[in-house]
Amino acid sequence: MVLSTALVGLAFAAQAQDKEVNVVSWGGAYEVSQVEAYNKPFTEATGIKVNMIAADDPATPLKAQIEAGNVTGDVFDVEVSNAIRLCDEGALMEIDPAMLPAAPDGTPAAEDFIDGALLDCAVANIFWxxxxxxxxxxxxxxxxxxxxxxxxxxxxxxxxxxxxxxxxxxxxxxxxxxxxxxxxxxxxxxxxxxxxxxxxxxxxxxxxxxxxxxxxxxxxxxxxxxxxxxxxxxxxxxxxxxxxxxxxxxxxxxxxDMDMFVIPKDAPNPEAAMEYLKFATDTQRLADQAKYIAYGPSRKSSAALVGKYKDGTTDMAPHMPTNPDYxxxxxxxxxxxxxxxxxxxxxxxxxxxxxx
The missing domain is CATH 3.40.190.10 (Periplasmic binding protein-like II)
Known part of the structure; x- marks a missing residue:
């Protein structure tokens, strides 16, 4: 019985190691912030490998892949207008806010995200x-x-x-x-x-x-x-x-503007994609991203957790686009x-x- 349980555990671990998720984003410093705040801790927590793919505008390859009937990306980081258009065209998976993690104090995701940050087929990660x-x-x-x-x-x-x-x-x-x-x-x-x-x-x-x-x-x-x-x-x-x-x-x-995560209906790894989306848009992960780049998190509960830049000395608040003065x-x-x-x-x- 002990041997059987151990083998089952090893099987689950191996299965997680075999999984991967392809994330298409914007490259540069923004990609670095996502790798540090989302991807590395996600892989550590789940064993799922994240393949990061850079594009000048991720909506462009997403549309091309959908039209070609050959979707290779799982999660795309797109602007709001593209998320709305592609959702209306029936190209994206619908996302139930109840599936998303609540705030640390238990506030449901639907109440914790800033107005406009949750759409039928998209979840915002940052304001920029x-x-x-x-x-x-x-x-x-x-x-x-x-x-x-x-x-x-x-x-x-x-x-x-x-x-x-x-x-x-x-x-x-x-x-x-x-x-x-x-x-x-x-x-x-x-x-x-x-x-x-x-x-x-x-x-x-x-x-x-x-x-x-x-x-x-x-x-x-x-x-x-x-x-x-x-x-x-x-x-x-x-x-x-x-x-x-x-x-x-x-x-x-x-x-x-906001950037939003979307998952195409024909994503090759839909389950891993949804796990990634949920992980990357929780309160802590969105706050952690602000350690690496000056974009405002899309959750209200993340604001209090935004502190200093990765250098440990630069306060991020004056550099946030959501600063009330700006x-x-x-x-x-x-x-x-x-x-x-x-x-x-x-x-x-x-x-x-x-x-x-």
């Missing part, structure tokens, strides 16, 4: 911001401190780095042109508002270096190819605090707007880029 950063060594006098300054190449000469898509550029143009953050989508929903955004972008078009991957704006700044760039706040934080780069962030007009001029992502307008604005944006 697209912000402006500049190289402090390029400005010896007055330094830029607003979205309007990003567009003022007379007062602050030099190249600008911008992402090659309408979602992360048009809002900033309107903010710089004086539109209040809470009215950006109201304005952008009109033909006049779209024209206004492109007119503002026209003023710096010849000074823009366009980027497509999250690591690029940091590199553009570091190499001196631009003096200011927009990019993900966590990437800039990693460069500033982790690597000692002489950068400074402008929080005015940041674009706030939220005053933040533009919150509107996934429904982009679900309705993404195709037409992308077409207009690409035409504008081509000079048509």
């Amino acid at each position: 911001g697209t912000v402006i950063a500049f190289d402090t060594t390029k400005f010896t006098g007055e330094k830029p401190d607003s979205a309007a300054d990003f567009f003022d190449t007379a007062a602050f000469p030099g190249k600008r780095g911008l992402p090659k898509n309408p979602k992360r550029t048009m809002y900033l143009a309107l903010i710089a042109d004086g539109v209040p953050a809470d009215q950006v989508y109201e304005v952008l929903a009109t033909p006049e508002g779209v024209d206004r955004a492109f007119a503002k972008l026209d003023t710096i078009k010849n000074d823009v270096v366009w980027w497509e991957a999250g690591a690029q704006p940091v590199q553009l700044l570091a190499d001196g190819e631009v003096v200011m760039a927009t990019g993900y706040n966590g990437r800039f934080f990693d460069a500033m605090v982790g690597e000692g780069k002489p950068f400074e962030i402008i929080w005015d007009g940041q674009y706030m 939220m005053k001029t933040a533009v919150m992502d509107d996934p429904e707007f982009w679900a309705d307008h993404d195709a037409e604005l992308t077409e207009r944006f690409n035409s504008w880029l081509a000079g048509a």
Whole structure:
């Protein structure tokens, strides 16, 4: 009997060792934060191997795999609008909040996650911001401190780095042109508002270096190819605090968004994928991620557990996009707007880029 029990235990251990889960995320410093906070402790706790796969935008390979009928990823880290669209198309597994771990005080997950962080087919892990950063060594006098300054190449000469898509550029143009953050989508929903955004972008078009991957704006700044760039706040934080780069962030007009975990219906390892999702979105794991990158956890109960950076000295609160002071001029992502307008604005944006 003792031998039989031991053999059963060994069999379970071997089965866990054979399991794996393929997680598709964004690479760079963000991937490092997930490996440290989620993947390593998950493998230690379960014996399930995590294969991390980097993509410039994980929704792109997810859509391609679904269309090809050959899904190889198990968990994808995507933006809200993509999670909603793919769920509506029936491509994702539904996720019951009751399956997710409760907060340490017993508060159910459905009440513990921040509003909007739980969808029918997705669970948010972080809040993040697209912000402006500049190289402090390029400005010896007055330094830029607003979205309007990003567009003022007379007062602050030099190249600008911008992402090659309408979602992360048009809002900033309107903010710089004086539109209040809470009215950006109201304005952008009109033909006049779209024209206004492109007119503002026209003023710096010849000074823009366009980027497509999250690591690029940091590199553009570091190499001196631009003096200011927009990019993900966590990437800039990693460069500033982790690597000692002489950068400074402008929080005015940041674009706030969430990243969400989704599991495609045809995932090769669905059970391991669900175990990973539950583990990675518990209170402690989300708080632990903030030791490695400046993104805000999606659970209320995680906030009190966020302390210092991995260096043990840097307080993370001033670097969080969810800091109340930074939220005053933040533009919150509107996934429904982009679900309705993404195709037409992308077409207009690409035409504008081509000079048509």
